Amino acid sequence: MRFAVALVALAACGENSAGPDAAPVAAGTIFINEVMPSNTAACADPFGEFDDWIELYNAGDTDFALDGYTLSDDPIAPAKGALETLVVPAQGYKVLWLDDQVEGLDHFAFKLDASGEQIALYAPDGSIVDQLIFGEATTDVSFARVPDGGAFTTCAVSSCGATNGCE
Numbered sequence: 001m002r003f004a005v006a007l008v009a010l011a012a013c014g015e016n017s018a019g020p021d022a023a024p025v026a027a028g029t030i031f032i033n034e035v036m037p038s039n040t041a042a043c044a045d046p047f048g049e050f051d052d053w054i055e056l057y058n059a060g061d062t063d064f065a066l067d068g069y070t071l072s073d074d075p076i077a078p079a080k081g082a083l084e085t086l087v088v089p090a091q092g093y094k095v096l097w098l099d100d101q102v103e104g105l106d107h108f109a110f111k112l113d114a115s116g117e118q119i120a121l122y123a124p125d126g127s128i129v130d131q132l133i134f135g136e137a138t139t140d141v142s143f144a145r146v147p148d149g150g151a152f153t154t155c156a157v158s159s160c161g162a163t164n165g166c167e
């Protein structure tokens with residue numbers, strides 16, 4: 001009897017997640033806005049370390065909670081990094097450190113390959129919200145969408161946590 005009740009509860013939960021009250025769609029609103037696979041002097045994390053970083057940008061007018069979203073450099077393992085309680089503020093930015101260090105929720109257990117690879121943000125349903133596939137990266141030069149949310153270019157003057165302009 002208990003088993004049957006549990007099955008009914010699971011089915012109801014699945015229906016709700018696909019219903020009209022589902023979480024807001026991130027694609028087209030949340031962007032991987034800037035990526036730096038090789039950082040020696042551009043932007044330091046709160047511990048003073050020049051680690052690999054990416055910047056998310058929220059083009060929307062409301063704060064966006066990333067609970068259930070994941071980040072990965074490997075399409076075979078999209079759930080490498082869980083974004084948990086992180087929030088991208090409305091019209092704002094969130095810098096994430098790919099440093100393989102245990103330094104907080106905005107630090108992740110993998111780094112970017114400066115010789116080229118990819119980085120993608122996944123929605124809770126596993127779909128890709130945004131991604132960048134990049135070639136060899138120049139040290140302290142970022143791949144950045146200019147203007148914010150626009151097309152990728154390279155920026156010798158990067159802007160972690162601030163609007164992209166390459167200057």
Ligand SMILES: [Ca+2]
Pocket residue numbers: 045047049051097099101103107
């Ligand atoms: Ca660090």
Ligand SMILES: [Ca+2]
Pocket residue numbers: 033034055158159160161162163164
């Ligand atoms: Ca920026």
